[in-house]
Structure formats: structure tokens, C-alpha cells
Amino acid sequence: MRADAVRGHLDGLLLAVLEQGPLHGYAIIAAVQQRSGGVLDLRTGTIYPALNRLERLGLLTSSWDAVGERRRRCYALTDAGRSSLAGERAAWREFTTAIGSVLNPGVQPRPAT
Amino acid sequence: MNASRRAGDPIEEYVAELTGVLHGPSRTKARMIEEMRDGLADTAAAYREDGLPHDHAVRRAVEEFGTPEELAPACQRELTVAQARHTARTVVLTAPFLVACWYLLLPAGSGVEPLGPRTVQLLAVHLAGVAGVAALFAAAALAATGGLARRLPLPHRLPLAVAWAGTTASVAMALATLALAVASLMAADWPLVALAGALAAASHALTAPSARAGRRCALLLTPQPVATRVGG
Numbered sequence: 001m002r003a004d005a006v007r008g009h010l011d012g013l014l015l016a017v018l019e020q021g022p023l024h025g026y027a028i029i030a031a032v033q034q035r036s037g038g039v040l041d042l043r044t045g046t047i048y049p050a051l052n053r054l055e056r057l058g059l060l061t062s063s064w065d066a067v068g069e070r071r072r073r074c075y076a077l078t079d080a081g082r083s084s085l086a087g088e089r090a091a092w093r094e095f096t097t098a099i100g101s102v103l104n105p106g107v108q109p110r111p112a113t
Numbered sequence: 114m115n116a117s118r119r120a121g122d123p124i125e126e127y128v129a130e131l132t133g134v135l136h137g138p139s140r141t142k143a144r145m146i147e148e149m150r151d152g153l154a155d156t157a158a159a160y161r162e163d164g165l166p167h168d169h170a171v172r173r174a175v176e177e178f179g180t181p182e183e184l185a186p187a188c189q190r191e192l193t194v195a196q197a198r199h200t201a202r203t204v205v206l207t208a209p210f211l212v213a214c215w216y217l218l219l220p221a222g223s224g225v226e227p228l229g230p231r232t233v234q235l236l237a238v239h240l241a242g243v244a245g246v247a248a249l250f251a252a253a254a255l256a257a258t259g260g261l262a263r264r265l266p267l268p269h270r271l272p273l274a275v276a277w278a279g280t281t282a283s284v285a286m287a288l289a290t291l292a293l294a295v296a297s298l299m300a301a302d303w304p305l306v307a308l309a310g311a312l313a314a315a316s317h318a319l320t321a322p323s324a325r326a327g328r329r330c331a332l333l334l335t336p337q338p339v340a341t342r343v344g345g
Contacts, residue, residue, distance in 0.1 A: 025148050026155035043179030044156065048149050049187040052141075056194065058260045073148050084263065 010050050012088035013040075015059065015081055022065070024072035025051070051075055059084050123175050124153045131181045136330050137192025138199050145188060153178055186335045193330040194258050197272035200279040200320075200327040201251035201258075207316035208248035208282055211241045211289055213309065233296040240285045240292070247282035251275065273331035279324030286317035 017023065017031040028051070029044045054060045059081035065074040077085070128150050135142055153174050160170035178184075254275045258267060268274075293310030297303045 025152040026159070029152070029156070030159070043177070043183060044152065045149060045178040045184045046187060048145060048152065049184070049191045051148075052145060052191045053194075056191070056198075056259065057263050059263070070151070072151060073144070080260070080263070 009088075009092075010042075010046065011054060011059075012085065012092065014047060014050060014054060015077060015085040015088065018060065018075055018077045018081070019085060022074040022076035024065070024067055024074045027067075028075070054081070123171050124150065124157065127153065127175050127178070127181065131185065131188070134181060134185050135188055135192055136326070136333060137189070137196050138326075141195040142192055145191070149178075189330070189333050190335070193272045193334045194267070196323075196327045196330040197275040198255060198258050200323040201254045201275050203320050203323045204244075204251035204279050204282045205248050205255065207286070207320055208244040208251075210309075210312045210316045211237075211244035211286060213312070233292045236292045237289065240289045243285040244282050244289075247278045247285070250278045251282075254278075269334070270331075272327060272334060276324050276327030276331050279320055279327055283317050283321040283324050286313050286320060289313040290317060 013032050014028060017028055017035065023031060025048060028047060029042070032040060032042060051060065051062070055062055055075070057080075059078060060075045061078055062073050062075045064071050066072075067074070128146060131149065132142075132146055135146075153171075156174035156177065157167075157171045160173055161167060165173065254271060257265065257271060290310050290313040293306055293313055297307040297310060
């Protein structure tokens with residue numbers, strides 16, 4: 001998938017991979033690529049300013065932690081980050097349902113619960 | 114020196130290029146650059162573990178990272194906002210010194226014996242008013258660039274507005290320093306007035322460089338693509 005198509009969903013991807021626990025920059029990139037089966041073509045450097053912004057917005061916290069023999073900046077979701085992730089998921093479901101309804105007019109979307 | 118930081122290393126060349134084009138608070142910038150250096154080194158290490166030769170692994174890590182031209186706008190945007198927040202915090206913390214000067218040089222008719230001549234009293238009132246307005250604006254900017262930005266889009270010109278608010282406050286502080294220095298020569302309780310002048314001078318010394326850096330960073334800001342934004 002092209003990088004510019006991924007870019008609009010970067011915040012949601014970063015929040016989602018941090019849902020299971022704190023990770024440092026490279027581990028976040030590896031988790032995104034591993035979860036997507038290597039399909040998502042992400043300029044790996046773009047995650048660093050994005051992580052900075054999510055931390056400024058209060059969706060993430062960060063701290064320097066020892067990872068192996070080296071010190072790494074590790075990021076963790078805040079409560080506000082979990083709420084934002086839930087919102088991202090709801091928006092994504094709504095988006096895919098709407099696009100699916102147009103692309104596959106014969107298939108009736110399930111009513112929202 | 115760490116082997117990965119030797120001259121001629123593509124990672125160090127990349128980091129040096131990015132460092133050269135970015136401007137912002139030194140700690141924030143250093144942290145961002147350090148994280149990116151670590152990310153490049155980790156990616157190269159992962160490719161080496163997969164069996165790639167060192168040079169090939171490093172080159173591939175740098176290629177996948179994105180060019181400095183591609184990454185600089187997003188990095189600069191964060192550094193510009195960080196600089197605006199730094200300036201806003203400085204104004205919020207130092208402006209109360211000018212309000213303290215206002216109390217010190219209370220105008221005639223307030224029922225309190227004034228410490229300085231009437232001209233200086235009026236000037237102090239106006240300068241305190243300017244600093245107070247700048248401090249209120251700076252406090253609002255701190256909220257707008259922090260948690261509030263999750264719900265409201267960040268105005269593109271806000272960092273420049275904060276920088277000019279800081280500049281205005283720093284000019285007010287410089288004038289207050291001058292006025293209080295003059296007043297201290299005429300006031301009966303001159304040590305107290307001189308102390309207020311010293312506080313105003315210290316406030317100016319903290320605010321002016323931050324506001325100047327904020328103006329520089331704001332001019333480097335490029336409009337943020339709508340597709341990349343969630344609240345910031």
C-alpha cells in the first residue's frame with residue numbers, strides 16, 4: 001500500500017500497536033509491519049514526529065527505558081489515547097462500511113448497533 | 114567514539130543533514146534526533162541479523178527512513194509548536210513580575226503611598242496591562258497546543274502569534290526595567306524599586322531569546338496536510 005495512503009491513518013496505527021504495552025520507536029515500526037504482513041509501505045522516519053505530536057496531545061507518555069544494553073525512548077498509551085483509539089476504530093468501521101456499500105451495492109451493510 | 118558514529122557513516126551523515134535544517138528548543142530537537150538515530154541504527158542492525166552485509170544494511174535502513182527533505186516539514190512542525198509552547202510558558206511565568214511592579218508603583222488615588230513619580234506610575238500600569246494581556250494569550254496558546262488540540266485544529270499562524278506576544282511582553286519588560294531604574298533614583302524606598310527593576314530585567318532576559326527563536330521557527334512552518342492530522 002502506498003505511503004501517502006497510509007499517512008492518513010498513521011495516528012490510529014501507532015495507537016493500536018501500543019495498546020498491548022509500551023514500545024520504542026523501532027519496535028513500533030516492526031509491529032506495524034508485522035501486523036500488516038509487510039503490506040503497509042511506511043516511511044519509517046515519519047513515526048518520530050508523529051509520536052512527538054501524540055505525546056503533546058496527551059495520547060501517549062514516554063520515558064527513557066533500558067532495552068537490552070541500550071537506552072530507548074519508550075511510548076505508552078494514556079487513558080486519553082485509549083479513548084482516541086476507540087474513536088479511530090469506530091471512524092474506520094464507518095468509513096469501510098460506507099465505501100463497501102458503494103463498491104459492492106448488492107451487499108447490505110449491517111445496521112450499526 | 115561509538116563505531117556507529119564515525120565520520121562517513123551514512124546514518125551520521127543523514128542525522129547531520131537533518132540536524133542542520135531543523136530549528137527549535139535544543140532539548141526537544143536533541144531528543145528527536147537521538148530517537149531517529151537509534152531508529153536507523155536498530156533498523157540497520159535488524160537487516161544485519163537477516164544476513165545483509167553492514168554497508169548494504171545501513172544503506173537500506175536510510176533509504177526506508179525517508180529523505181531529510183521528506184521528514185523535515187513534519188519534524189519542524191513539532192519543533193515550532195514546542196518552541197511556541199516554550200515561549201508561552203516563559204511569558205506566563207514572567208509576566209506576573211510586571212504586575213508586581215504595578216503594585217509597587219501604585220498610582221495616586223489608590224489610597225496607598227506611591228513609590229515613584231507619576232509618569233513612571235502610569236507607564237508601569239500600562240506595561241503591566243500589556244504583559245497581563247500577553248500572559249493571558251500565552252496561557253490560551255498553551256491550552257490550544259496541548260490537550261485542547263485533540264478536539265480543535267491548531268491554527269497555522271498560532272506559533273507566530275505566540276512569538277509576537279512574547280516579543281511584545283519582552284519589550285514591555287525592557288521598558289519596565291528602564292522606568293524602574295529611573296524611579297529607583299528618585300524613590301525614597303529605592304532598594305525595593307531597584308529590586309523590581311532587576312526582576313523586570315531578568316524577565317526580559319528570559320523572554321526575548323525565546324520569542325526571537327519562536328519567530329524564526331514560525332517562519333519555517335509549512336501548512337500541515339489535512340490527511341495527516343488528528344487533532345494536531
